[in-house]
Amino acid sequence: xxxxxxxxxxxxxxxAIAGTLSLRGFEVASxxxxxxxxxxxDFEITANRPDCLxxxxxxxxxxxxxxxxxxxxxxNRDARVRLAELPVSLTSDRVTxxxxxxxxxxxxxxxxxDISTVVSPEWMTARLQAAGVRPISPIVDITNYVNxxxxxxxxxxxxxxxxxxxxxxxxARSGETITTLDGVARTLDAEMLVIADRDRAQAVAGVMxxxxxxxxxxxxxxxxxxxxxxxxxxxRTSKRLGLKTEASTRFERGADIGAQAVAIQ
Numbered sequence: 001x002x003x004x005x006x007x008x009x010x011x012x013x014x015x016a017i018a019g020t021l022s023l024r025g026f027e028v029a030s031x032x033x034x035x036x037x038x039x040x041x042d043f044e045i046t047a048n049r050p051d052c053l054x055x056x057x058x059x060x061x062x063x064x065x066x067x068x069x070x071x072x073x074x075x076n077r078d079a080r081v082r083l084a085e086l087p088v089s090l091t092s093d094r095v096t097x098x099x100x101x102x103x104x105x106x107x108x109x110x111x112x113x114d115i116s117t118v119v120s121p122e123w124m125t126a127r128l129q130a131a132g133v134r135p136i137s138p139i140v141d142i143t144n145y146v147n148x149x150x151x152x153x154x155x156x157x158x159x160x161x162x163x164x165x166x167x168x169x170x171x172a173r174s175g176e177t178i179t180t181l182d183g184v185a186r187t188l189d190a191e192m193l194v195i196a197d198r199d200r201a202q203a204v205a206g207v208m209x210x211x212x213x214x215x216x217x218x219x220x221x222x223x224x225x226x227x228x229x230x231x232x233x234x235x236r237t238s239k240r241l242g243l244k245t246e247a248s249t250r251f252e253r254g255a256d257i258g259a260q261a262v263a264i265q
Contacts, residue, residue, distance in 0.1 A: 006071065007056055007071050008063040008071070009068060010068060014039035014041055020062075021065065024061065026061070027043065027044040028042070034130065051151065053253070054148060056149060057151055092112055094165060095112055096166045097110050098166075099169045100171075101170055101171055103230065105193060105228070106228055106230075107227060107257060109263075110223055110264070111224045111264045115139065115219065120135055120137075120138045120141040125141065128145060139156045139219070140156065146263050153247035153250050154264075155209045156222045156223065158221075159223045161212060162213060163197040163198040166197050166198045167202075168198075169194075170194060170196055171190055171192065172189060172193070174189055175187060176200070176201055178204065179212065180204060180207075180209065181209050181214060186204070186243075191233075191236065191237075193206070193230075195227075197213070200212075206227075206233070206237070207238050207245055208247070224264055226264045228255060228257045
């Protein structure tokens with residue numbers, strides 16, 4: 001609830017908000033008090049409302065129901081940089097991006113960032129845990145946080161592990177294999193989209209990243225991915241591989257094709 005209130009200044013209690021949205025078609029599974037007036041409201045989101053698989057999406061519904069303004073993500077926290085202050089370029093001397101299959105991947109945004117040894121702030125890990133997501137490491141936590149906040153799945157590659165410092169959104173080669181982040185070796189087919197470097201697939205697009213370019217404690221530079229993938233393609237790939245993730249759940253229902261740059265920023 002405190003997270004939602006960063007987007008919409010609603011004074012109503014968790015119970016009142018849950019009741020209001022339940023009348024608008026959102027089934028309430030539970031309400032869990034957290035103390036200090038905060039709570040977790042667990043909504044059952046139907047498959048036709050992928051726009052509500054995020055705090056921002058539900059805040060938009062609350063703002064509409066209570067006739068209140070909706071604040072954009074960039075103004076949520078004082079520590080955040082406003083979008084207009086961030087440098088944006090279509091080229092980089094540190095990584096190249098090419099979309100080889102625009103049907104399955106019509107939009108792909110990336111950003112390169114140098115990182116230092118840090119830990120995730122307590123407010124972030126607390127929110128992830130309240131949302132049922134286990135904190136893992138600062139970079140992974142950031143991508144999970146953005147996904148929960150605005151509904152745009154993201155991924156991070158270790159830039160040093162990308163051959164040729166290149167990213168290609170292409171179809172898999174028939175019989176091509178990849179070991180995904182869950183440690184399972186998977187065989188791909190030519191109907192599946194992958195995110196590859198110069199030499200091989202480094203992620204199953206919209207489903208799960210690969211272990212060989214996983215961010216670790218020794219990572220010095222990361223490449224953030226924020227893309228839009230064709231829903232039917234992600235659905236087919238997820239089903240064929242027997243692999244369902246937070247990312248595939250959103251992509252296969254239809255993510256916001258306008259959210260990629262905002263998520264990166």
